[in-house]
Amino acid sequence: MGAGFLLSLLGFLVCAGAFVSYPTFFVRIPMTRDLPWASWLLFALGLGLVVVGIRRSFTPSGSRSVKIASTAFAGLSVAVLGFFLFMTEVSSRWLPVSANAPKVGAEAPDFTLPDARGGIFRLADRLGAGRWVLLIFYRGHW
Amino acid sequence: MRSFQERLAEFVERGIEIAAISVDPADVSREHAEKLGFTFAFLSDAGAEVIRRYDLFHPDAVDEGDIARPAEFLIDPNGTVRWVDLTDDYWVRTRPETVLEAFDSPS
Numbered sequence: 001m002g003a004g005f006l007l008s009l010l011g012f013l014v015c016a017g018a019f020v021s022y023p024t025f026f027v028r029i030p031m032t033r034d035l036p037w038a039s040w041l042l043f044a045l046g047l048g049l050v051v052v053g054i055r056r057s058f059t060p061s062g063s064r065s066v067k068i069a070s071t072a073f074a075g076l077s078v079a080v081l082g083f084f085l086f087m088t089e090v091s092s093r094w095l096p097v098s099a100n101a102p103k104v105g106a107e108a109p110d111f112t113l114p115d116a117r118g119g120i121f122r123l124a125d126r127l128g129a130g131r132w133v134l135l136i137f138y139r140g141h142w
Numbered sequence: 143m144r145s146f147q148e149r150l151a152e153f154v155e156r157g158i159e160i161a162a163i164s165v166d167p168a169d170v171s172r173e174h175a176e177k178l179g180f181t182f183a184f185l186s187d188a189g190a191e192v193i194r195r196y197d198l199f200h201p202d203a204v205d206e207g208d209i210a211r212p213a214e215f216l217i218d219p220n221g222t223v224r225w226v227d228l229t230d231d232y233w234v235r236t237r238p239e240t241v242l243e244a245f246d247s248p249s
Binding site: 027028030033034036088091092093094095096098099100101102103104105106107108109110111113114115116117118121123124126127128129130131132133134135136137138139140141 | 143144145146153156157158159160161162163164165166168169171172175183184185186187191192193195196197198199200201203204206207209210211212213214215216217218219220221222223224225226228229230231232233234235236237241245
């Protein structure tokens with residue numbers, strides 16, 4: 001195994017790490033979540049290693065299996081980047097229009113729901129006399 | 143959500159109660175809220191009735207099924223919506239400072 005093989009393997013692993021670290025780590029920090037620049041940098045590093053690995057593999061004296069392996073790692077790395085871009089730039093924007101969501105100045109529809117501690121939460125009961133409510137709707141399925 | 147918990151005291155001192163709503167059952171939310179140290183309310187809208195009333199229902203979301211799209215509403219003591227955020231990308235979420243600014247300097 002030559003440097004070309006190892007470099008393209010390492011590049012692929014960096015790309016895989018860039019993919020996995022976004023939902024598990026970078027998403028917790030608003031600065032690296034809203035614009036995933038840290039993940040993009042990791043992908044750039046990984047793809048850079050893959051490119052160097054391929055160049056090292058494709059020498060006249062290089063073995064065929066190493067050429068195949070480094071090409072496979074390059075393909076996988078690009079596929080991982082594609083999945084990442086799809087996940088962070090495409091599918092995350094597939095959201096309903098919500099044209100009838102309450103607008104500023106409108107009355108917030110009252111409701112009663114069970115809370116996680118076994119209590120009952122009625123919106124109207126939580127408002128009034130200087131008491132405001134911030135509703136955070138979230139996707140769930142934690 | 144984590145960032146709201148970190149700055150919860152600033153909401154409390156302004157008289158703002160935070161309530162998070164999803165389709166998750168109450169026991170699932172309790173488990174996660176306890177594990178992550180969240181102390182504000184987690185409301186369970188398992189039938190998505192309130193989510194539909196607020197027009198936030200997201201049917202057949204990729205990998206998730208029927209859920210709510212992310213959204214935040216700041217409601218004043220009279221029950222009037224004073225500030226809204228309907229994000230167009232669910233990775234991009236409201237930050238607590240944005241809500242606090244909206245409260246402190248209403249437009």
